[in-house]
Amino acid sequence: xxxxxxxxxxxxxxxxxxxxxxxxxxxxxxxxxxxxxxxxxxxxxxxxxxxxxxxxxxxxxxxxxxxxxxxxxxxxxxxxxxxxxxxxxxxxxxxxxxxxxxxxxxxxxxxxxxxxxxxxxxxxxxxxxxxxxxxxxxxxxxxxxxxxxxxxxxxxxxxxxxxxxxxxxxxxxxxxxxxxxxxxxxxxxxxxxxxxxxxxxxxxxxxxxxxx
DNA sequence: CACCAGGCAAGTA
DNA sequence: TACTTGCATGGT
Numbered sequence: 378x379x380x381x382x383x384x385x386x387x388x389x390x391x392x393x394x395x396x397x398x399x400x401x402x403x404x405x406x407x408x409x410x411x412x413x414x415x416x417x418x419x420x421x422x423x424x425x426x427x428x429x430x431x432x433x434x435x436x437x438x439x440x441x442x443x444x445x446x447x448x449x450x451x452x453x454x455x456x457x458x459x460x461x462x463x464x465x466x467x468x469x470x471x472x473x474x475x476x477x478x479x480x481x482x483x484x485x486x487x488x489x490x491x492x493x494x495x496x497x498x499x500x501x502x503x504x505x506x507x508x509x510x511x512x513x514x515x516x517x518x519x520x521x522x523x524x525x526x527x528x529x530x531x532x533x534x535x536x537x538x539x540x541x542x543x544x545x546x547x548x549x550x551x552x553x554x555x556x557x558x559x560x561x562x563x564x565x566x567x568x569x570x571x572x573x574x575x576x577x578x579x580x581x582x583x584x585x586x587x588x589x
Numbered sequence: 590c591a592c593c594a595g596g597c598a599a600g601t602a
Numbered sequence: 603t604a605c606t607t608g609c610a611t612g613g614t
Contacts, residue, residue, distance in 0.1 A: 415596040456611040
């Protein structure tokens with residue numbers, strides 16, 4: 378399975394090129410985006426992030442201080458804004474109180490310990506935690522999301538249960554543990570899904586992988 | 590008008 | 603353990 382997955386990776390890389398994910402300039406931006414994009418299109422999240430940046434709020438201490446109602450207005454476009462205000466505050470509070478507002482200090486922890494810490498924060502589930510670990514903190518963790526699920530369902534590679542832990546284990550047990558590979562692979566799956574064949578289709582009939 | 594988008598937690602059985 | 607529901611905006 379490793380060779381098959383690596384072959385697919387090569388084809389996707391050849392087809393779409395390096396994706397340079399996550400689309401965020403700083404680790405904090407990635408963390409904020411990971412929360413805001415929960416069940417929400419990235420387009421709507423971009424507006425919220427732009428609003429936070431232009432008002433100087435994209436900073437751990439500024440986010441820690443800002444009133445909930447103000448923060449909610451800035452992230453309005455990303456939907457569920459009251460819920461997401463609370464979720465952002467929850468993770469910002471932890472970074473502020475337990476890591477001196479320093480993303481670098483966060484990064485200096487082991488992957489397992491960090492994952493447990495993140496999952497303990499209300500509003501941070503497996504996908505959000507893993508997105509933060511991989512894309513913001515550069516830990517070798519494979520992210521499972523709606524795209525990854527669609528990819529697995531559409532290519533006859535996988536017949537296990539469609540549960541997060543099982544799908545993640547499928548990739549992580551098959552591939553070498555490498556941050557670059559996990560980052561690029563997930564981003565390429567998204568590119569594939571957004572390009573054509575898997576867009577809303579349960580099965581892939583015409584795509585770069587049709588002969589794989 | 591209906592449906593969807595890079596989830597999560599709380600409630601129910 | 604395995605469903606179901608609320609949360610909300612913006613695009614198609």
